[in-house]
Amino acid sequence: MxxxxxxxxxxxxxxxxxxxxxxxxxxxxxxxxxxxxxxxYGNAGAIQTEACEPTAFPRSVGFLLKAATKQHNMINWHPRAVIENRHALWGYWKNSAPARHAAISQWYARFTAKAEKHHAPLAKAADAEHLIRRSGYIAAFRQASTLESHMKTAERLKQGWDVPVVELSDAQVHEKEPALNVSLAGGLWFSNVWTCQSPGxxxxxxxxxxxxxxxxxxxxxxxxxxxxxxxxxxxxxxxxxxxxxxxxxxxxxxxxxxxxxxxxxxPLLRKRGYHRHFTSSSGPNNAMLDVDNATFMSPMNQGLRVCTGAEITQFDAPADLRQISRAEQAAREFFELGERVESAPWIGHRPCLPxxxxxxxxxxxxxxxxxxxxxxxxxxxxxxxxxxxxxxxxxxxxxxxxxxxxxxxxxx
The missing domain is CATH 3.50.50.60 (FAD/NAD(P)-binding domain)
Known part of the structure; x- marks a missing residue:
């Protein structure tokens, strides 16, 4: 036994x-x-040592209105699922208040801030170091206002958690990613994050x-x-x-x-996410996040993986392709992408608590x-x-x- x-x-x-x-x-x-x-198998494949603070419930009225009217790609709400999960969502909202969120981050960071120290010996012993890139990822900002608000978060992470983060100009982002096709307000390079060529x-x-x-x-x-x-x-x-x-x-x-x-x-809240792979001969050298479109792009063995934000829906609901379609459009604006690798996108769920x-x-x-x-x-x-x-x-x-x-x- x-x-x-x-x-x-x-x-x-x-x-x-x-x-x-x-x-x-x-x-x-x-x-x-x-x-x-x-x-x-289906996540973004990042060992996010910069994620010292959990993903909070957005509290901006403007953002919530955009989300409610499906104008922002970070969240796709479905009314029936919101009603069914109202108690968990209400708890999530309350715990995302700044003071409470800061207190929660002290405990949350115990498992994320030094995550590479726990992964490193396992990856070495498993002969899997070839799957890991240690070059970080770039958060790219199309809008100056979005960059400004995230700069405050980046500074807090740097001062409070000693997170290595470098502000990049548009020219500096293009120097790192010469195949990038759009002009940006700027970027943030989280240099200490590991990304994976195949999380599965x-x-x-x-x-x-x-x-x-x-x-x-x-x-x-x-x-x-x-x-x-x-x-x-x-x-x-x-x-x-x-x-x-x-x-x-x-x-x-x-x-x-x-x-x-x-x-x-x-009270487990399941946030649905989607990804799809694309052939690409001139995609990003490393992982990138299009912050304004909540689209994460990472080179993987299967192709360029394009990942979405969160969908609040019923666990067994049929696929809603709205987010992955917008994410694909955003990725194609950034880089020259080829064909879709899969006929249908992958669908998975993140298990969250209030x-x-x-x-x-x-x-x-x-x-x-x-x-x-x-x-x-x-x-x-x-x-x-x-x-x-x-x-x-x-x-x-x-x-x-x-x-x-x-x-x-x-x-x-």
Whole structure:
């Protein structure tokens, strides 16, 4: 019988399995599709060490009006989904007030500000360093007013978190990106950020490292999780029902579906995102963010990946191509793009919580049941660092005072 079962083989789940394994657990990693095939496949592929502050709910009335009338590409609201998620969105709004957001950032940054220190040894051990570029990314601004407002944030990050950021003129951006076709108000270069040529491949490489170190992986149905008579846990896999002393729920946006079965109503808000790849012989040298159009562009093995902002919609709603179409248009204005690689865009979800902090810790009313999800926009970045905290709580029994900020108990 395994010591621990980890449900979910995205970056968070794989990192959790590696951390528990490192501490001596016999770990079984279970996923319905395999390692790195869901949310960790489709993200922007950035290890965002500059993301010391969580993505706040926009509080500008002007912005909200643009978003409500679908004039801004950062957010696409759907009224029915807003109504269904009204309590979570209201909590998100309140926690995004400047003073509260600043306090939350102190805890959030524990997993993002030094993320490269946790990724570096894993990437090296997994022989995956070739997948990582250490040249940062450029936030590009078409409008001077947008640049001015983001300069204030950049200065705060630089002064408060020691984030390396360099202001670039239009000429300096073009020097770094000679294929760029538009004139800009300027840019910000976040030089310390790592970007990845294939986030799914990096997650898979970490998973292979887990297996090389003796870990086991199985296809299985997380929703079959059940308590055993002897106080452990079991789940149905391709190998039949398997048991363990304890289990970690690391299912990303699907986590709340499982936790609700055990009486835990954690207000998980799912932000949908889209990406598409394009052939490009003259695209960017490195990752770029078109801030005014909320479009992230990153060279990847599959082509130039163009990523959208967030969509608030029902989990199983059909695709709304509005954002990805606008993102494609913005990317084509920046660079000469070729054909679409996929016939349809990829769709995924970011698992977010109203206080913008992940859930990391023991289920309050079930022995041996542990939660690790809700990393919102930064599961790929902060998964390995957060896994260290969970491992200390599970295996070492340590409970630093600050761990309470991530406890599932905060939701009752």
């Amino acid at each position: 395994a010591t621990s079962i980890v449900l979910g083989a995205g970056m968070v789940g794989v990192s959790t399995a590696l951390a528990l394994q490192q501490r001596g657990d016999d770990v079984l990693l279970v996923d319905r599709k395999g390692i790195g095939r869901e949310t960790s 491949a990096l997650t898979s490489a970490y998973g292979e490292l887990f297996k090389q170190r003796g870990g086991s992986v199985a296809y299985g149905d997380a929703m079959s999780l059940a308590a055993t008579e002897d106080g452990g846990w079991s789940v149905m896999t391709e190998q039949g029902r398997v048991e363990a002393e304890r289990v970690v729920v690391a299912l990303g946006p699907w986590s709340s579906e499982l936790t609700e079965r055990f009486g835990y109503r954690i 206080d913008m902090l992940p859930v990391i810790g023991a289920a309050p009313r079930h022995n041996g049941l542990w939660f690790h999800f809700g990393h919102a926009h930064q599961g790929f970045t902060g998964g390995p660092a957060a896994a260290q905290l969970l491992m200390e709580l599970m295996v070492d029994g340590k409970s630093p005072d600050w761990a309470a900020h991530f406890s599932p108990a905060r939701f009752g």
